[in-house]
Amino acid sequence: MKQFILGMSILSIVFTGCLKTDDQACNYDPCAGKAPDAQVLALETYLDTNNIIATKHCSGLYYNITDSGSTEKPKDICGSVFVRYSGKLVNGATFDSNVSGVGFQLGGLIEAWKKAIPLIGRNGNITIYVPPALGYGSADVKDQQTQQVVIPGNSILIFEVELVDFN
Numbered sequence: 001m002k003q004f005i006l007g008m009s010i011l012s013i014v015f016t017g018c019l020k021t022d023d024q025a026c027n028y029d030p031c032a033g034k035a036p037d038a039q040v041l042a043l044e045t046y047l048d049t050n051n052i053i054a055t056k057h058c059s060g061l062y063y064n065i066t067d068s069g070s071t072e073k074p075k076d077i078c079g080s081v082f083v084r085y086s087g088k089l090v091n092g093a094t095f096d097s098n099v100s101g102v103g104f105q106l107g108g109l110i111e112a113w114k115k116a117i118p119l120i121g122r123n124g125n126i127t128i129y130v131p132p133a134l135g136y137g138s139a140d141v142k143d144q145q146t147q148q149v150v151i152p153g154n155s156i157l158i159f160e161v162e163l164v165d166f167n
Contacts, residue, residue, distance in 0.1 A: 026078035028107070030115040035060030039131035043156055046090055047129060054129055061112050062129040069124025074166045077107035077114050082165040088158045095141075095150045101164050110135050112159070120163050130157040 035043075040060040047054055047062060054062035074081060081104055086097035106114060112134040120126050132138065132154045141151035151157070 026076035026107075028077045028114065030118070031058035033059060033111055033134070035131035035133040039133055039156075043129055043131045046156055052129070054127070057115060059111070059115050059134060060131050061115060061134050063116050063119065064127045065120055065124065066127065067120075067123070067125040069121035069163060071121055073121045074106060074118045074163075077105075079106055080104065080167050081106050081117055081163060083117070084162040084164060086160050088160075089151070090156050090158065106166075112157070113161070117161065117163055122163060122165055124163045126161050126163075128157075128159045128161065130159065132156065 043060070043062060046052075052064075054064045056062055082101055083104070084099055084101050086094055086099075088094050106117060109117075110130070112128050112130040115134070116126055116128045135155065135157045136151050136153075138153040140149045140153045142148060143150050
């Protein structure tokens with residue numbers, strides 16, 4: 001009986017020790033998880049070469065807010081966002097877009113979006129210049145149907161995002 005109680009106690013401690021409260025799970029430091037210096041330098045070179053003026057984020061991404069939107073902004077990454085967006089490569093090729101709008105849980109998106117979308121409010125617009133580490137990294141991203149590469153690994157990405165709504 002003592003072994004059973006001891007075993008149950010250990011299991012209880014293990015399982016409750018791994019649980020996060022909502023506050024812990026939703027707490028997100030946008031300056032944690034920085035892009036490597038070499039990727040930031042490559043992004044800065046792209047911006048300079050193309051005479052693009054943008055603001056540097058503490059993570060290494062760059063952004064340009066064209067409309068800040070409402071004063072109320074997403075509070076944490078556990079909420080949902082409803083956005084219109086387009087994603088392009090630096091050669092101008094669009095790899096994804098949704099102009100009618102789509103909903104996502106903010107915490108399930110790429111790091112760059114987690115960091116940049118909370119900078120704007122409802123109906124705000126932002127252009128995000130993304131180093132690979134804060135986007136899709138070094139792996140090629142393929143179209144699920146055709147298996148053709150739509151985002152080559154280590155790509156700098158450009159997203160134009162309108163934050164339609166959030167909760």
